[in-house]
Amino acid sequence: MADHAGEHESVVESVMEKINDKLHDHDSSSSDSEDDKEKISSVDAVKAKIYRLFGRERPVHKVLGGGKPADIFLWRDKKITAGVLGFATSLWVLFELLQYHLLTLVCHILILALAVLFLWSNASTFINKSPPQIPDVILPEDIVLGVATALRIEINKALEIFRDIASGKELKKFLAVIAGLWVLSILGNCWNFLTLFYICFVLLHTVPVLYEKFEDQVDAFAEKAEAEIKKQYAVFNVKVLSKIPRGPLKDKKFL
16 A cells, blocks of 8 residues: 555656656746847847948848849849940940941841841742741730830829929928039030940949948948038038028929
C-alpha cells in the first residue's frame, strides 16, 4: 500500500515538473518575442531619425520604379546599360557632331528598307526562296486612347500646378520654379536641345548609381546643406518676402 502511494506521488511530481517546464518555456518564448519586438521598434526608430535626400523612405531601386528600367539606371545589367548609353552617344555624334539631320536619316533608312524588301520579293522566284513575310502592323485603339488619357491627365496637373504657383499662395514654390526656369534658360543658351537632352540622359544613367554607392555620405552632406538653406531662407523671408503683399487668385477651372 505504501509502495503504491509512493508511486502515485512520484507520478504527480513528474506531471507537475512537466507543467512547470512548459510554463517556463512559454514565459521565455514570450519574453524573447517581446525582446524581438523591442529590437525591431528600436531599429525602426533609428531608421526614422536617419536623414534621406528628398525625404526618401524607400530604396533607390524602388524610387526609380523598380523592374527593368531601374535595373538599367542602376547598372544591374551592365551590358544593357552600356548598350543604351552607346546607342544614345551614337545618335548624339551623328546628329550633333556630324550634322546629320533627322529627316534625312529617316528617309535614307526607309529607302534602304524598301529597296531591300522590293528586290528580295522579286528575286525570290529566281533563287527558289520564299519571299519575305512582312507583318501587318495595326495600332490598337486602346493603346492610343490610353496614351491620350494619360497625356490629358498630365497636362491638367501641369496647368493646376501653374495656377497654384501664379496665385501667390506658395512663395517658396514660386521662387524655386523661377530659379529653375532661369537655370534652364542659361543652359539652353549654352547648348542646343539635343545636347541638353543627351546630358540629362547621361546624368540619369550615372547619378543614381553613384548616389546608391555613396548614399550615406551624400545624405549627410545634404542634411547640412538643407539646414543652411533653411536658415538663409528664414532670414530672407523676414527681411524681404514677408513685406511683399499677396493677392489670392479667383478659382478657375482648366480643361
